[in-house]
Amino acid sequence: MSTDPLPAPVAARLRRPTWRDPRLVVGVVIVAASVALGSWAVSSAGRTVPVYVADGTLTPGETVDVARLRTVDVRIDSGTELYVRADQELPESVVALRVVDDGELVARSALGDAADVDVRSVSVPVDQAMSTRVTPGAVVDLWAVPEAPAGSDAPAADPSPLVTDVVVEQVDEAGTGLVVSDGATLHVLVPAPDLPAVLRALGDSGTVTVVPQAGTGV
Incomplete structure (x- = not known):
């Protein structure tokens, strides 16, 4: 029986990852997606729209101008077009068509022509x-x-x-x-x-x- 010693194991050489390594590519994509998602969340949370609210109760037929309104910044995910924006010109000679309570967001449907009252x-x-x-x-x-x-x-x-x-x-x-x-x-x-x-x-x-x-x- 031979008593020759077994050959010593040869240490595997570590290869530097390259752009062709799929693991590196997946990691880069995950990091980039996380950064983009975080940036979107931060920007969305801080994005507000200036809209008008009633500064005192508005009653049907009452003339509505900026003196009867005040501005608040709100975050509205959808339906912004339903409200009167404070960064847009308020139509002249509009009246309240229904009761708008003090502090209530002014809906476009709540304003109109005096002939409609x-x-x-x-x-x-x-x-x-x-x-x-x-x-x-x-x-x-x-x-x-x-x-x-x-x-x-x-x-x-x-x-x-x-x-x-x-x-x-x-x-x-x-x-x-x-x-x-x-x-x-x-x-x-x-x-x-x-x-x-x-x-x-x-x-x-x-x-x-x-x-x-x-x-x-x-």
Whole structure:
């Protein structure tokens, strides 16, 4: 039996990776993709659009200009065209077509021509204390409250609704605390078809009562 020693193993020589090495190419692609993705995420997070929000409640028919708006920077991933951009010129002679609450983003659909608003402002005296929830933009109902017949013990006729879902445009004399004081005047926006009935009730001997709807106002 031969006792010759086994030949010593020869150390493999390490080859410097080249551009032809697929592992190196894959690694470079992964690093480049990670850098690009990170840059996109950072730039997207910091990209904002200046848009207008209402500086106070806007009511239907009210003229809207930059004095009634303020600018905020928001990040909107899509649908930017639905809102009024503050870096673009605001159209002249536009009015609010619906109620836009204080601080609400102004949608393009909320602004339009005065001819598109079919309401009229009517002054309604307030003869009783009323919650301060009755503020501009609040939705109320108007009821006619007949007066009892003079010189008769007969009771007054039951109150009846005049018009529902009308918007409060303005409160002339708001009281402090939790109520609108007796003697205040509300300006409400009445649809043109309901105007004759409301004006007739305001001219009668009875009263017109403003009834706030639950969940409206501030």
